Amino acid sequence: MESRRGYTMRARSDAKAATRQRILRSVLELSEEKMTIEITLDEVAARAGTSVQTVLRHFGSRDGLLDEAVAAASAEVVEERRAPAGDPAAAVRVVVAHYERRGDFVLRMLSQEHDPRIAAVVGPGKLLHRAWVEEMFGPLLARPADREALVDLLVVATDVYAWKLLRRDRGLDAATVEARMLALVDAILGRS
Template sequence: MEATRARVMKAAAALWTRRWYDDVTLQHIADEAGVSVQTVVNHFGGKDGLADAVADRAASQAEVSRQAPVGDVAAIVAALFEDYERHGDANALWTAQIDRVPAIARAAAHARGQHREWLERVFADRLPASGPAREHALNLHYAATDVYLWKLWRRDLGLSREDAERAMRDLLTSIDPRKRDHE
């Protein structure tokens, strides 16, 4: 039963990384997974339930893949790029659908929360203790590490991975609140 469930989630994720959510039917997913539509419904209740399960699975995988030592900007950026190079295009495609698909909006809200928690962990050495200064610093770090910035550099501007990583490292270094406080 778990193998079937995993196969259906893998099939749905593969389809949704290439096509719009609305363009993928339960029949497409069932065919890709080698099961019946009824099997998909029995396991997930429908397309939205499946989308929630796929999003949860992706979120847990992202958490594992983004291991980086606190304060090591190069390692943090490298871990982030490993994730974005594998999943960034799909993330951008899903994010473009937030306003139309409630399951994607829920998944995106969850992913934003996870990304913020990750930022708080890996940049713990440079974030102010609390209050408006901490929120400001977190917002800057969030913007500097957002998937859309990766997309801008890698897809829209055509930067090499090396150049895009360097740009993100430079941006993160420039917004270090410890440096700005002394200026």
């Protein structure tokens, strides 16, 4: 009888984890479609195929749900932007692919920066981008005297707004955007 109980407890635990993941995925999907402030628990529950009460049981509150969603999205972003350090072409390729997947969402978040909850997400995101630039291009920054200036320029050249200007405003295809951003990076690094 003990083994049957263990199996039941394991199945229950797995189902609970799957429900939690469905809820998190639902709030992330909704945040790609609309402003975060507009997302309701009813919408999240409906998309996840569960009830508002279940959402609250898992996360405690709407704020708790959003906090967990931010943590999950941040972990995904770090994975999406992995590239070998010191390889500008690979770095630009992964950041453009990341923006192709999440750029419009990031821009929507930046437009809500006045909301303290969103500012708490966007601020660390900006720091994450700068740290990514330092990691990706650090091996190529041999001139310590102007390192900070070079990092600043590389942050700008690989920023979501650079992608937006080329992809959304100019209407260029992703491959052309990648080539132009890489040309900026190479010029900054003195490789052109």
